[in-house]
Amino acid sequence: MPTRGGFRPRGDRGGVGGQRGSGGEGEDQARRVVVDAGWDDYLPPDDNELAARRRPAPHSTSRDYRKSRSGGPGHFLRFALFATVIGGLVVAGLYFVARPIFVNGVVGWAAENPTALQLPFVSGIVRGALEPSISNPIDATDTAAVVVIIASGATPHEIGDELVQAGVIRDTRAFVYEAIQKGVTQEFQLGRHVVTRSMTVDEVLVALTTPPVAPPLVRITFREGLRIEQMVAKLEVLEASPVDPTAPLTMNVAQFYDLAMHPPADLVSLYPWLKVPTDASLEGFLFPATYNVAPDTTPMALLQMLLDAFASHAPPALLQLPPDQIYQKVQVAALVETEAKVDSDRALIAGVYMNRLDPKKWPTGLLDADPTLNYANDSVWLQANSIATWVNYTFWNPIKTSGALSQVVFPGALAAYNTYHHAGLPPSPICSPSAPSLVAAMTPDTTDGYMYFLAKNDGSGTHAFAKTQAEQNANLKTYGYTQ
Numbered sequence: 001m002p003t004r005g006g007f008r009p010r011g012d013r014g015g016v017g018g019q020r021g022s023g024g025e026g027e028d029q030a031r032r033v034v035v036d037a038g039w040d041d042y043l044p045p046d047d048n049e050l051a052a053r054r055r056p057a058p059h060s061t062s063r064d065y066r067k068s069r070s071g072g073p074g075h076f077l078r079f080a081l082f083a084t085v086i087g088g089l090v091v092a093g094l095y096f097v098a099r100p101i102f103v104n105g106v107v108g109w110a111a112e113n114p115t116a117l118q119l120p121f122v123s124g125i126v127r128g129a130l131e132p133s134i135s136n137p138i139d140a141t142d143t144a145a146v147v148v149i150i151a152s153g154a155t156p157h158e159i160g161d162e163l164v165q166a167g168v169i170r171d172t173r174a175f176v177y178e179a180i181q182k183g184v185t186q187e188f189q190l191g192r193h194v195v196t197r198s199m200t201v202d203e204v205l206v207a208l209t210t211p212p213v214a215p216p217l218v219r220i221t222f223r224e225g226l227r228i229e230q231m232v233a234k235l236e237v238l239e240a241s242p243v244d245p246t247a248p249l250t251m252n253v254a255q256f257y258d259l260a261m262h263p264p265a266d267l268v269s270l271y272p273w274l275k276v277p278t279d280a281s282l283e284g285f286l287f288p289a290t291y292n293v294a295p296d297t298t299p300m301a302l303l304q305m306l307l308d309a310f311a312s313h314a315p316p317a318l319l320q321l322p323p324d325q326i327y328q329k330v331q332v333a334a335l336v337e338t339e340a341k342v343d344s345d346r347a348l349i350a351g352v353y354m355n356r357l358d359p360k361k362w363p364t365g366l367l368d369a370d371p372t373l374n375y376a377n378d379s380v381w382l383q384a385n386s387i388a389t390w391v392n393y394t395f396w397n398p399i400k401t402s403g404a405l406s407q408v409v410f411p412g413a414l415a416a417y418n419t420y421h422h423a424g425l426p427p428s429p430i431c432s433p434s435a436p437s438l439v440a441a442m443t444p445d446t447t448d449g450y451m452y453f454l455a456k457n458d459g460s461g462t463h464a465f466a467k468t469q470a471e472q473n474a475n476l477k478t479y480g481y482t483q
Contacts, residue, residue: 003453006431010029022134026210026450027202028322029190032467042265042281044241047347066254076469083197090192098350107380111128113444124269130173130174130177132170132173132329133169133170133171133174133201134174134177134178134201134202135198135200135201136200137167137197137198137199137200138167138170138197138198138200139197139198140205141198142196142197142198143196143198144196144197144320144457145194145195145196145246145458146166146168146194146195146197146246147166147193147194147246147247147309148162148168148192148194148195148208149164149190149191149192149193150189150190150193150208150212151190152190152379154188154283154358156175156176156179156185156188157172157176158174159174159175159188159208160173160175161196162177163204167197168195168196168199168200168204169204171416173200175201175204176207177403178201178202178205179205182202182205184209186203187209187211188208188209189208189209189210189211190212191211191212192212192213192214193207193208193210193212193213193264194207194213194246195207195443197310200323207431209415215246216244216295217292217293217294217295218238218242218244218247218248218249218292218295219290219291219292220234220235220238220291220292220302220379221234221291221295222234222286222288222290222291222306222328222432223291223335224286224288224430224432224433224434224437225288225309225337225338225432225433225434226288226431226432227283227375227378227395227432228257228260228261228281228282228432229257229378229382229390229395229429230390230395231260231286232253232256232257232260232387232390233387233390233391233393233431235249235251236253236388236390236391237391239253241249242295242442243403247295248295249295250295250296251298251302252298252299252385253299254300254387256299256302257387259299259300259303260281260282260283260286260303260452261281261282262281263276263281263303267300267304267307269413270304270307271307271311272334273311273319273323273326274307274323275323275324275326275327276327277327277428278427280427282303282307283334283428283430283431284330284331284333284428284431284432284433285306285307285310285330285429285434286303286306286307286308286310287306287309287310287312287313287314287432288432288433289309289313289432291305291309292304293305308424312386313435313438314438314448315435315438315439315442317385317441317442318438318441325405328347329438329441330429330433330438330441331426331428331429332350332353332354332425332441332444333350333352333370333433333437333440333441334429334431334432334433334437334442335349335350335367335369335371335429335430335440336349336350336353336433336437336441337431337432337433337434338371338374338396338430339371339435339453339463340437340440340460340463341462342460342461342462343436345441345453345462345463346437346439346440346451347439347440347444347445348435348445348448348450348463348465349440349453349463350437350440350441350443350444350445351444351446351447351448351450352450352451352452352453352465353367353369354442354444355446355449356368356451357425358426361451362451363448364423365423365424365454366419366420366421366422366423367419367423367424367425368405368420369419369426370405370420371396371400371430371431372398372417372418372419372426372430373399373405373408373417373418373419373420374396374397374398374399375396375417375426375430375431376410376414376415376417376418377397378393378395378396378397379410379414379417379459380410380414381393381410404420406418406420406421407417407418407421408420408421413427414466417430426454430443448465448467449467450465450466451467451468452464452465452466452467452468452469452471452472452475453465453466454472454475454476454481455479456479457479457480458479459482464479
């Protein structure tokens with residue numbers, strides 16, 4: 001059994017009440033251990049044993065720890081190494097934690113104080129922090145054009161903010177830093193520039209310091225025979241779906257329509273030959289042609305372009321007539337435009353209308369012109385629907401009626417457009433006539449005295465003319481209108 005208290009184990013005592021050799025009863029009684037203490041085989045050491053314990057062993061390897069802890073070169077080196085390691089860890093921790101804060105502080109300070117970039121130390125820190133934003137484009141594959149307009153007085157910081165908002169660059173500070181480093185802060189060109197998200201900051205700087213590109217012009221084609229509302233619908237289409245997305249038409253189309261329908265006196269006064277009746281629109285005088293306009297062209301500017309084109313393309317003799325006669329010729333030309341398909345028929349069709357306006361040749365004075373009814377019928381629909389819906393409307397549909405056309409009644413002032421019922425010309429031109437139609441109205445062919453005409457319906461686009469009702473009836477049969 002193991003010894004306890006450093007004492008050696010005792011021999012077998014033969015039980016709890018056994019004797020220890022020759023010792024007397026008194027001695028045995030003095031050394032006996034109380035059984036109840038649980039130490040039934042334990043006896044305290046005698047004097048000889050205690051003395052032996054106090055003497056060191058002959059070859060003892062024990063150390064005096066009080067002396068070993070007293071210092072020395074080895075102990076100092078170990079402490080220095082430990083301190084160095086701990087210090088390095090602290091410095092590394094401070095570097096990785098505090099460095100971003102320090103760098104951001106320097107970059108922010110330099111952004112507010114650009115002259116600080118003259119210090120190589122500051123410039124190096126800023127360059128290192130902003131390098132990814134300078135060299136890496138937003139999307140190297142995105143070459144879609146992005147328009148940037150540099151206004152007068154714009155600062156590099158304001159330009160950078162605009163580029164960030166447009167998604168062209170990542171960081172305004174990177175743009176300003178590089179502009180300063182390249183020495184181009186005073187070289188930005190005013191005007192319209194086209195950049196892409198595939199450009200680096202340096203490439204964007206090159207684009208913005210190069211003379212601006214001329215804005216692409218919006219191409220507007222108004223074909224012959226359009227009424228004002230069709231022109232408005234055309235403008236609506238161009239505004240909603242521009243041919244060039246970087247230069248959409250920004251015109252207020254509703255304002256264009258209002259000015260065309262109710263031309264202001266100061267606009268009319270610019271054209272001495274333009275004398276429209278009171279409350280009349282500019283219908284008939286907005287010349288059909290192709291116009292290349294700036295995306296931000298105003299309604300008034302476009303109207304002036306159309307009127308200028310009318311003055312340029314109309315027969316010179318037309319503009320020299322008294323204003324009321326000019327208006328009448330334009331009314332006739334508009335009728336010709338809606339009927340004629342080939343130029344060779346225009347003067348003859350104009351001649352038929354002029355013959356019907358002659359009370360000696362045509363006592364009723366009724367023009368019996370289908371297009372005037374179509375114009376009025378469309379006008380009823382247009383007045384009941386918003387401008388936004390006009391783009392889906394089909395204009396110039398024939399009148400559908402079970403009775404005679406002379407019995408069709410339109411509301412208000414539109415009633416006079418029923419030329420089967422009301423004599424004379426309609427209240428206004430019904431479309432924009434072409435130059436050949438204006439020429440035809442000025443020089444109608446009345447020589448043969450034709451009073452009737454009809455489309456041949458043979459694909460030629462030409463018309464058959466007649467002097468009498470009998471001839472007209474024969475043409476109707478010939479060209480499949482009647483049996």
